[in-house]
Amino acid sequence: MKRRTFITSLAAASASSALQAATQEKKNTDSYSSNEFKVLSPPVVQNPTETSFSVSWMISGMATGWVEWGLTEKLGNTAKPAHHGLMGMSEYALSASITEIPVGSTVFYRVVTMPVRYKNAYSIEKSPPILGEIRQVKLPSASAKTCTLAMVNDTHDHEKTIAALADRINHLDPDAVVWNGDAANTFESPQQTARICLTPGQSPNDPTRGGWASTRPLFFTLGNHDARGISARTLPEVITPWPLDAHDPDGLAPTPYAAGRYCFVKRIGPVAIVCLDTGEDKPDSRDVWGGMAAYEPYREAQREWLLKALKQPEIASAPYLIAFCHIPLRGLKGDNDGTGPSGYCAYSGFGQKLWMKPLIDAGCQMLLSGHTHQHRIDKPNQEFPLYQVVGGGPKKNNAGLVHLNANSKQLKLIIEDLTHKNVGEVTLQPRKNSH
Numbered sequence: 514m515k516r517r518t519f520i521t522s523l524a525a526a527s528a529s530s531a532l533q534a535a536t537q538e539k540k541n542t543d544s545y546s547s548n549e550f551k552v553l554s555p556p557v558v559q560n561p562t563e564t565s566f567s568v569s570w571m572i573s574g575m576a577t578g579w580v581e582w583g584l585t586e587k588l589g590n591t592a593k594p595a596h597h598g599l600m601g602m603s604e605y606a607l608s609a610s611i612t613e614i615p616v617g618s619t620v621f622y623r624v625v626t627m628p629v630r631y632k633n634a635y636s637i638e639k640s641p642p643i644l645g646e647i648r649q650v651k652l653p654s655a656s657a658k659t660c661t662l663a664m665v666n667d668t669h670d671h672e673k674t675i676a677a678l679a680d681r682i683n684h685l686d687p688d689a690v691v692w693n694g695d696a697a698n699t700f701e702s703p704q705q706t707a708r709i710c711l712t713p714g715q716s717p718n719d720p721t722r723g724g725w726a727s728t729r730p731l732f733f734t735l736g737n738h739d740a741r742g743i744s745a746r747t748l749p750e751v752i753t754p755w756p757l758d759a760h761d762p763d764g765l766a767p768t769p770y771a772a773g774r775y776c777f778v779k780r781i782g783p784v785a786i787v788c789l790d791t792g793e794d795k796p797d798s799r800d801v802w803g804g805m806a807a808y809e810p811y812r813e814a815q816r817e818w819l820l821k822a823l824k825q826p827e828i829a830s831a832p833y834l835i836a837f838c839h840i841p842l843r844g845l846k847g848d849n850d851g852t853g854p855s856g857y858c859a860y861s862g863f864g865q866k867l868w869m870k871p872l873i874d875a876g877c878q879m880l881l882s883g884h885t886h887q888h889r890i891d892k893p894n895q896e897f898p899l900y901q902v903v904g905g906g907p908k909k910n911n912a913g914l915v916h917l918n919a920n921s922k923q924l925k926l927i928i929e930d931l932t933h934k935n936v937g938e939v940t941l942q943p944r945k946n947s948h
């Protein structure tokens with residue numbers, strides 16, 4: 514077989530198996546929707562500010578839903594998602610934003626799901642609401658004395674790896690979980706997108722229980738694979754973007770419908786965190802994208818955003834400044850930077866060119882990435898005076914967890930494998946002139 518024919522058949526075979534997987538995924542959830550509606554995931558807390566957060570959860574059929582919340586287990590408030598007068602309704606995932614939380618509060622909440630049968634505009638049948646478990650979430654605060662984070666990356670829908678990582682995260686109990694990209698291989702149906710993004714850590718006995726981000730927030734940074742597949746454009750329905758600020762540049766919002774951005778800054782105790790979206794691993798002009806890749810202007814818009822974000826007083830003044838992005842910004846000798854006519858990147862030449870100088874100028878001490886499926890630590894050097902920590906891959910023998918713990922004296926980061934063996938570490942001292 515000629516090489517070109519072979520590659521074409523391979524591509525066709527993988528497209529057809531992806532389609533089969535998507536059809537099966539849809540059948541699996543459809544089988545519930547006819548007569549046995551189910552909530553299929555724990556809630557996933559996202560986009561925390563000092564006074565707000567959002568929650569998404571997966572369902573098996575058409576439903577509407579809302580969140581009940583309060584400062585005690587009595588709850589008392591309701592957050593009902595709606596846009597232009599329509600309450601949210603979906604057959605795969607629901608989400609809601611909880612706002613106006615008093616600063617520093619512990620919040621109790623539960624998700625409520627109401628299956629509906631939408632026969633026509635004047636005939637909508639409702640089922641009794643399904644009440645979720647009451648959970649407690651503490652929003653990470655800028656005024657905390659410490660910051661603890663756990664980072665996973667490149668899980669690529671490997672069920673056993675994700676279960677092991679979720680167990681470990683729940684044991685370590687960090688302030689937040691960073692999922693640093695490549696959650697998926699491709700997203701082939703909205704049901705698959707919801708399952709991959711919302712079910713990690715769920716209890717094997719009850720899909721609504723457990724979870725790795727129902728009592729702490731998830732920070733999601735997109736990987737190149739999270740941009741692939743016919744349903745990649747439904748991602749904002751489950752991984753909810755951060756609200757836009759008035760001064761944000763154009764070009765950051767994933768869709769006009771779900772306005773928001775996936776790049777963000779967050780201060781937790783002594784640590785300022787920057788998250789950037791490195792996008793795809795090849796130039797926009799490559800034929801494989803069918804003319805539908807627009808990452809180059811998107812990365813430029815993120816530079817414009819970054820320059821302002823780094824000047825925010827609580828970011829500029831933090832004792833530690835670290836940045837997360839899926840594709841590394843520093844490469845090894847001979848690595849493909851992904852800006853040329855062949856191959857794919859081992860590090861993002863586009864991201865490095867646009868973001869590295871602003872990050873270094875702002876005193877960024879460490880980049881945290883994934884993408885290569887092999888953990889490594891690059892030490893600061895003259896050209897790049899900051900650490901780069903790269904997490905592992907999706908398989909038992911290359912997966913791992915990166916976790917860090919910071920206080921006023923030091924920030925200590927550990928890379929561990931799935932047996933919890935320490936395979937690398939970095940210690941940072943607070944930046945000078947911080948407070």
Ligand SMILES: [Fe+2]
Pocket residue numbers: 695736737738839883884885
């Ligand atoms: Fe990747």
